[in-house]
Amino acid sequence: MYSISSYCYIDKKMLKTILFLHGWGCNLNYMLPLTQNINNANLLLIDLPGFGKNNEFDEPKTIYDFVDIIYEFLIKNNYKIDCIVGHSFGGKLAILLANKLKVASLLLLAPSIYNKKRNLLYYLKIYIYKAIKNIKIFHKLLPLFGSKDYKALTPVMKKTMSNVINTDVEKELLSLTIPIILFYGKKDKITPKYIGKKIKKKSHDAALFIIDGDHFAYLHNIIYIDKVLESLVDNSC
Secondary structure (H helix, E strand, O other), X not given: OOOOOOEEEEOOOOOOEEEEEOOOOOOHHHOHHHHOOOOOOEEEEEOOOOOOOOOOOOOOOOHHHHHXXXXXXXXXXXXXXXXXXXXXXXXXXXXXXXXXXXXXXXXXXXXXXXXXXXXXXXXXXXXXXHHHXXXXXXXXXXXXXXXXXXXXXXXXXXXXXXXXXXXXXXXXXXXXOOOEEEEEEOOOOOOOHHHHHHHHHHOOOEEEEEEOOOOOHHHHOHXXXXXXXXXXXXXXX
């Protein structure tokens, strides 16, 4: 059975604990800068399953597999989580974990909960890809399709990525009544700010902040975000 082996726990001797979840293709080091100013909670950072120093998967996973693996890790190590901070894919995971862990609040950094709008060219490429995939003599053209990051993935992770992207978590989002703080970068092209506006509109209790920067805008606004995070933890039951 798959288990998480790479994580970092910073014990502040506090009653509450914050879980940090990084984005796709990253590792826990991407979230470490956010821990430097937090003094009112214990801090738990993990490498997501299949990333960082954790083992790779033997077979494709769904986003629910990620949730189950993280949940089992937390239970096994007796970590009680009060707040989750998630970036991009980590934000999507946070939505699914929130009810399961009964957390008091979420702080999401450019969460990829909704897929961004696609133009006609995108769908044309998908159509062509599927067409030539079924014609053996054209298989040599397949490497021309897909992003650079996608091409670098193993077959197992490519299927896992497809599973994750195509899973709709709106039902779980709508079921949440806890406070949700959203941060999106003004120049984010991966998860544009209009996605944040859509999440805010559909959520029961969400606040949206548009900050300078791209998909990793949080790295340029650490002090500000940490102040918001400390306040969120203090005011959450």
